Amino acid sequence: MIDPLSKLAIRHGTDKFGYHDYTPNYHKLFQHLRDQPIKLLEIGVGGYQDADRGGQSLATWRDYFPNAEITGIDIQKKTLDLGDRVKIFQGSQVDPEFLKQVVAERGPFDIIIDDGSHQNAHVVESFGYLWPDLVPGGIYVAEDVQTAFMPRFGGSLTLEHPNSVGYFADVFLRMGHAAGDPLVGDVGGVERFHNIIALHKTAPGRANSCAGSNVLHWIDGDRTLATIKSGADRATWGAAKTAKKPGGANIIVIGPESQDEKTVIDAFHGMAVPGVLVLEGNIGPEHPLAAVLERSWVQVDHREMKIQYPNADISDFAMWIYALEKHPDGVILYKAPNDYPSNFAFDPEQPQAKAAMAAIEAELADCDEENGLVQYAGMVTTLFGREAAAPWVARLDKVNATSRTYYQLAGGLAQRERRFEDAANLFRKALAAFPADQQFTLGLCTVLMALGEFDEAADAVFEAREEQPRNLPLMLMDARIKGRMGDYGGAIAIASEAVDLSTGNRKPPAQIALAELLEADGQIDEARRVIADLAEGPANFAARGFRLLSKIEAAAGNTEAAIVAVDKALEGNPQSGEYKKWRGQLAAE
Numbered sequence: 001m002i003d004p005l006s007k008l009a010i011r012h013g014t015d016k017f018g019y020h021d022y023t024p025n026y027h028k029l030f031q032h033l034r035d036q037p038i039k040l041l042e043i044g045v046g047g048y049q050d051a052d053r054g055g056q057s058l059a060t061w062r063d064y065f066p067n068a069e070i071t072g073i074d075i076q077k078k079t080l081d082l083g084d085r086v087k088i089f090q091g092s093q094v095d096p097e098f099l100k101q102v103v104a105e106r107g108p109f110d111i112i113i114d115d116g117s118h119q120n121a122h123v124v125e126s127f128g129y130l131w132p133d134l135v136p137g138g139i140y141v142a143e144d145v146q147t148a149f150m151p152r153f154g155g156s157l158t159l160e161h162p163n164s165v166g167y168f169a170d171v172f173l174r175m176g177h178a179a180g181d182p183l184v185g186d187v188g189g190v191e192r193f194h195n196i197i198a199l200h201k202t203a204p205g206r207a208n209s210c211a212g213s214n215v216l217h218w219i220d221g222d223r224t225l226a227t228i229k230s231g232a233d234r235a236t237w238g239a240a241k242t243a244k245k246p247g248g249a250n251i252i253v254i255g256p257e258s259q260d261e262k263t264v265i266d267a268f269h270g271m272a273v274p275g276v277l278v279l280e281g282n283i284g285p286e287h288p289l290a291a292v293l294e295r296s297w298v299q300v301d302h303r304e305m306k307i308q309y310p311n312a313d314i315s316d317f318a319m320w321i322y323a324l325e326k327h328p329d330g331v332i333l334y335k336a337p338n339d340y341p342s343n344f345a346f347d348p349e350q351p352q353a354k355a356a357m358a359a360i361e362a363e364l365a366d367c368d369e370e371n372g373l374v375q376y377a378g379m380v381t382t383l384f385g386r387e388a389a390a391p392w393v394a395r396l397d398k399v400n401a402t403s404r405t406y407y408q409l410a411g412g413l414a415q416r417e418r419r420f421e422d423a424a425n426l427f428r429k430a431l432a433a434f435p436a437d438q439q440f441t442l443g444l445c446t447v448l449m450a451l452g453e454f455d456e457a458a459d460a461v462f463e464a465r466e467e468q469p470r471n472l473p474l475m476l477m478d479a480r481i482k483g484r485m486g487d488y489g490g491a492i493a494i495a496s497e498a499v500d501l502s503t504g505n506r507k508p509p510a511q512i513a514l515a516e517l518l519e520a521d522g523q524i525d526e527a528r529r530v531i532a533d534l535a536e537g538p539a540n541f542a543a544r545g546f547r548l549l550s551k552i553e554a555a556a557g558n559t560e561a562a563i564v565a566v567d568k569a570l571e572g573n574p575q576s577g578e579y580k581k582w583r584g585q586l587a588a589e
Helices: 003-011 023-033 058-064 096-106 118-131 145-150 164-174 236-241 261-270 291-300 304-307 349-363 370-385 389-398 404-416 419-431 440-452 454-467 470-483 488-501 505-518 523-535 541-553 559-572 578-588
Strands: 039-041 069-072 088-089 110-116 139-143 188-194 196-201 250-254 275-279 321-327 330-335
Touching: 003 023, 003 058, 003 139, 003 349, 003 370, 023 236, 039 058, 058 069, 058 088, 058 370, 069 096, 088 096, 088 419, 096 304, 118 145, 118 164, 145 164, 145 304, 164 188, 164 196, 164 291, 188 419, 250 261, 261 275, 291 304, 291 321, 291 419, 349 370, 370 389, 370 404, 389 404, 404 419, 404 440, 404 488, 419 440, 440 454, 440 470, 454 470, 470 488, 488 505, 505 523, 505 541, 523 541, 541 559, 541 578, 559 578
Parallel strands: 039 069, 039 110, 069 088, 110 139, 250 275
Antiparallel strands: 139 196, 188 196, 188 321, 275 330, 321 330
8 A cells, every 4th residue: 555645646647756755755744734724835846848847746735735725936937727726936946035925925834845956056045045934843845855966966975065965964963953053943853765855843832852753653553652652761662672573673762871883883783674763862963973873864865876976985774774863852763675766777676666666557547647647658668668658658548638748658659660640640739739849840750751741841840940940959850851852952051050050969960960961962072071070079979970971982982991981980889780781781892
């Protein structure tokens, strides 16, 4: 059985369950608020730049909290209609005036979830702006904090400031020891899970404590630490320690007098799975356990650390620290498998991930909600290929799906299966719903050229370029269509303009297109010049250039030069069967 939040996440198609293992932890954090008239803010709506995409998690929160007011903010414009209780604002998560406006109109908030840019500086800055206005007793969550280890998000292995995991590790240790700092002094509890950090704000008359944790629900749903320990009765704790599971006790309590690193690590290793280790006392930055707790805090995301830094020094118990909690009277470590794969290197055969995917399939067995079906169809396509997703695309056909992602999946599958007429019809429908869309225009033009329908392809790319005249992929498609129609002058002019407009990694594709058109038009010297420029670029595009040069040399009767060129192509792409075949043909001449 999976929890009710994960069920909703599956049906609404949010990747907070599946690619991520977030919703079981969110259910732990939020279940006591389900029926309350709370106000929730989520930073980041999803769907990237498309106004009509995203909102899956907002819909999930809307249904999980039936009496709540749900607010989303996103840097991109969003035109989603998610009902009367959901409102979306456009603005930046690091614009203090914008955030004040949102709080004034929709706050103060009981729950804030940062699923925004994931830039480390933004995560830290947004917390500074929004934490003071979180209601007492509220919960602030930073999600996807694995970006703390990713340089493109401002992350690093050494966690230089500003770094989300490093910043909140400092809050974790200083909690209860920084009364003069409002961003720490008002923190009454901290919880750490895979890719997630949650902070609980203090509230008058309400004291956070280890006894109030619901962590034992994961061991025995009928017990909480509050029922095991009321007040400071250590005898009750001792009785709890007699609860046994194979491999050792499933609850271990270590008092202040016994808290050294070796004792704690030995106890953790010897504990049953699942298990709860409680370290009593107000543990701060100068405590003997501070270093091991900070290391454990960071290495909860050991999977992401290893992806970015394969030689990172990871402790041998990091994959067993499923959760960390800190309360004013102690720290809780929950022992359970913590090896859920990163979404950046998702392994569908990993046991926890495999179980999650099985749960998704079971929940969707009788589901006709497009968002849930299309999310899973996309996941299967990415992990196993378009053919594996065919039954899920068929399910989407039956519910008359109309989303962007559906058309992408169904059109791509039809192309893969060489059902070009079906693909063309799907892309035509997609363009009727999403006029001048780049991806659908490119897809339609590709299948129309395969069908020999060059006039319609030319019309489609013309309409898209009317809206986006300097869009490079559309320019190159326009050039290819003109080339196939014999208008080499027009094609070469467009491809040349694309080369002039492009920079960085976008330039080599334009150069390849231009070189191919020049060769087809007989402008061999010009084609050679472009290929020479390509040789200095990325290996895969350089290889394509050398393959074209080999064709040019072979056509001129220069077999030896053609072999030299194709050998260079194979250096850049040694797995290419086409290059190997061409090399064999040249050698046989």
